[in-house]
Amino acid sequence: MSSILVSSATVFYAGFAGQGGNGQVWTTSDAGLNWAEIQTGTLPVGVEVRDLLLDGTSLFAATNMGVYRSIAGAAWTSLSGMPNQDVRAITQDSANFLFAATAAGVAVFDTGTWSLQNAGLTSLDTISIVGDPTNAGQLFVGTRDKGMFGSTDGGNNWQFEAGGLSDPAVTEIALDGGNATYVGTANAGVFDLTGTLATRMHSVDKGLAGIALRNDILLIADIANNKVWAANLGAAAAAVAGVMVPPGEVRRVAGDEDGGAGQTQAQQLSLDDVVDVAWLSTGDFVFLERSPLSGNGRLYQVTGATGAASVVAGATGGATGEEVSPPTGALISYPSGMVRISDTLFVLVESGRHVLRAINLGGAPVT
Numbered sequence: 001m002s003s004i005l006v007s008s009a010t011v012f013y014a015g016f017a018g019q020g021g022n023g024q025v026w027t028t029s030d031a032g033l034n035w036a037e038i039q040t041g042t043l044p045v046g047v048e049v050r051d052l053l054l055d056g057t058s059l060f061a062a063t064n065m066g067v068y069r070s071i072a073g074a075a076w077t078s079l080s081g082m083p084n085q086d087v088r089a090i091t092q093d094s095a096n097f098l099f100a101a102t103a104a105g106v107a108v109f110d111t112g113t114w115s116l117q118n119a120g121l122t123s124l125d126t127i128s129i130v131g132d133p134t135n136a137g138q139l140f141v142g143t144r145d146k147g148m149f150g151s152t153d154g155g156n157n158w159q160f161e162a163g164g165l166s167d168p169a170v171t172e173i174a175l176d177g178g179n180a181t182y183v184g185t186a187n188a189g190v191f192d193l194t195g196t197l198a199t200r201m202h203s204v205d206k207g208l209a210g211i212a213l214r215n216d217i218l219l220i221a222d223i224a225n226n227k228v229w230a231a232n233l234g235a236a237a238a239a240v241a242g243v244m245v246p247p248g249e250v251r252r253v254a255g256d257e258d259g260g261a262g263q264t265q266a267q268q269l270s271l272d273d274v275v276d277v278a279w280l281s282t283g284d285f286v287f288l289e290r291s292p293l294s295g296n297g298r299l300y301q302v303t304g305a306t307g308a309a310s311v312v313a314g315a316t317g318g319a320t321g322e323e324v325s326p327p328t329g330a331l332i333s334y335p336s337g338m339v340r341i342s343d344t345l346f347v348l349v350e351s352g353r354h355v356l357r358a359i360n361l362g363g364a365p366v367t
Contacts, residue, residue: 005052015049023047042075051089062090081114093131101126106141108155120158122146130173142170162193166229166250210276219277226271227255228287241266242307264307278340288335295334313359
């Protein structure tokens, strides 16, 4: 199933990619107990149904072969003339004009004719779109690589929105009371866009495990995606661990996202659950990771200037840390958080052993 549309408490529609060569749309009127296909065989061979829209008795299907319509359950017909057949999503505005997100930008269907409306878009690779039924001319479109854009004049002009997103691939947009309240991204979860910049940084399902603030730079431990993010709350661009973070933006500073050339050592780390993060006064930072299988953890230090990373305490490989007393080795068992007392002393909460553990990262004994 590639799309679903809920019309009421009992009436649903479901779209499918090619099943044996043909895409299909099915409907149920009893909340899923029984399903029936809408006009079997009238969609073309190889079609992929990606999104559905219901307007009265007219059901629209966005597909890889354009937009199709079925009126009152009749055979599917093509809304011909689409400038680009690769349609990813479909919506209506308050005036009931039809809009489609395509591989060539936003297309609008007006008086039987399709046309592109891309003024202001910096990316034409659009993948999601939603119209506001309560505000005339209000639309939002998500792109694969440049975030989200909004329009207040029916798509004639677009402006960039949602500068706090850490992932530019906006796959879903949900409206709440006339605002683009929630934005779903391909790799970083769902963001709430109604509040301040800091609120926008917090992804609803991203797995926020810990934060640390220093000089307008907020570090975020992301346990769900195994990364450390840096959010710039200031007015000027700042370098964090070898990564330039523009004002109002979020960048990944540790944890492997795509690998490849140009990545710092910290960005290339293949991490387990990132459970906490802390700044050092030098501009370096440390973060704590934990294996979901063994429960063992490691404490990493990342150099602020270059993004070089090293294990300073942990269960495996390269451990140089030592417990304050007694010195029983560098094993960290199921860590769930940490407190920085100084640049050398950290107290780790080990929920697996129900203990607090002090780790000395300096060169001299600490009491």
